[in-house]
Amino acid sequence: MSSGGRPPLSRDEVAHVAVLARLALTDEELDRFTRQLAQVLDHAADVAALDLGGVVPTAHPLPLANVLRPDEPAPCLDRDEVLGAAPVVEDGRFRVPRIVGEAP
């Protein structure tokens, strides 16, 4: 059985999703996740197959829009305390490795 009549999840798709999610998976993990994610999607097949045309999606349980507050200066987090939690810091900034394709 496949979800909502769609083809079953393939190992290649799982490998592609891992790239999107910035995770490196072993061959064993790829096999296991392909099987387990397919199980969960199969379980969702009945819901995926429901005819819900015209139903407005709910992103959020509260009817909220444009929650605003006055734009007033207020104390914020202490910079040294924040930087103190970072793995690597230089000159009061977060330090990261080279970003490919950008000038240093």
Add this chain to the structure above:
Amino acid sequence: MTSGRSAAALAAAVRAQERRAADVVEEALAAITAGDGELGAFLHVAAEEARAAAEAVDRAVADGRDPGPLAGVPVALKDNLCTRGMPTTCASRILDGWRPPYDATVVTRLRAAGAVIVGKTNMDEFAMGSSTENSAIRPTRNPRDSSRVPGGSSGGSAAAVAAGFVPVALGSDTGGSIRQPAAFCGTVGLKPTYGAVSRYGLVAFASSLDQIGPLTATVADAATMLEVIGGHDPADSTSIDRPAPRPALDAGADGLRVGLCRELVDGVAADVARQVRAAADALAAAGARVEEVSIPELGWCLSAYYLLAPAEASSNLARYDGVRYGLRKDGDDVAAMNVATRTAGFGPEVKRRIMLGTYALSAGYYDAYYAQGQKVRTRVIEAFDRAYRGVDLLLGATTPSTAFRLGERVDDPLAMYLSDVCTVPSNLAGHPAISVPFGTGDDGLPVGAQLLAPALEEPRLLAAAAVLEAAAR
């Protein structure tokens, strides 16, 4: 649980100078030292900070100042609640050693009410799980039977209360993570209305579903905790702009219309269903009008939840990139560093959910899965609204079974997910729900009866819960 160990009784004794907060906290720390080696409820015990906080409470009382409704009460916090300068790990290697630069709003409010924070409790990594076995640090055992899981993801908080280490604790509930462990361990567990309690400083899992709430020994303590932590917070844009719900515990159940919800009873184990029907009888004996109701849309909730929650999680957990906090594993460039850090830092269940969520949001599948889940959510909210035209509250099981054995479901994610089937509907709707201990199953383990109410109807919910609590004694 004796009333002498309830938060209300402790705070009253401290305020009346019958007991010193310093002695109360020493008792709690001694109990943790003696018992938590086996249980594993705590990831971090903040003994020195707790002693200092207790002394401050005692000084306030001696000076004639009221420390507040939780004066000297030891409180345990799930380790996804930010505590300034105190480790906050979400039971994940990726946050190993992180000490937040700020307190969550609920933590600030607990301190202001005189509570003494004794430590941070174990959980499924990033609150993803139903047994606390997904903790990267260690599992927690159920105080009622150490061969069983305490439930999850707030398993450490439930175990800490059930073991009597603390009278009250905070957890978070995205799909049942307060109510399910409360049921498994025999404590009260309340998931408030979405937006009734500020999420500022709660490490995000699925932001449209997450809600902080109390796990307590008594219904009265759950009500007090909600009053203390609830109410509007400008730091959380989804916080409802009105005061915390006022509990009305003595309102009783006379004339209350209660719907025994077939979808939350029919599919559960026979011994659990028997206790839920006994709970219905207890409400009827107290004057409630109980009728059976059916809400077929609840049957869609688990599937919708396991599309929506991982999708939100995959987005929220993108922040763990090795740049600003937590673990970093080196790589030749930023992308390689991100991959190395996340691969080393996340455990298997977190990776599984990130993968599932990324897939559900990816091109070609968004409409079929994520948008479809959101439409189911609309239909579920409409279905609840229809049901609540005829009844004031719904009653059902909290869990399909009593606590299962450690190791029983770790290799079967779908079986683990199924233990959330009775709790996810309230999260999708944003409604409040509470689990109250109501007797035991055939195995002698606790059963939770779950009450559900419309948004912001916590007073009605807690009043009925108090009736069940009294009947269960």
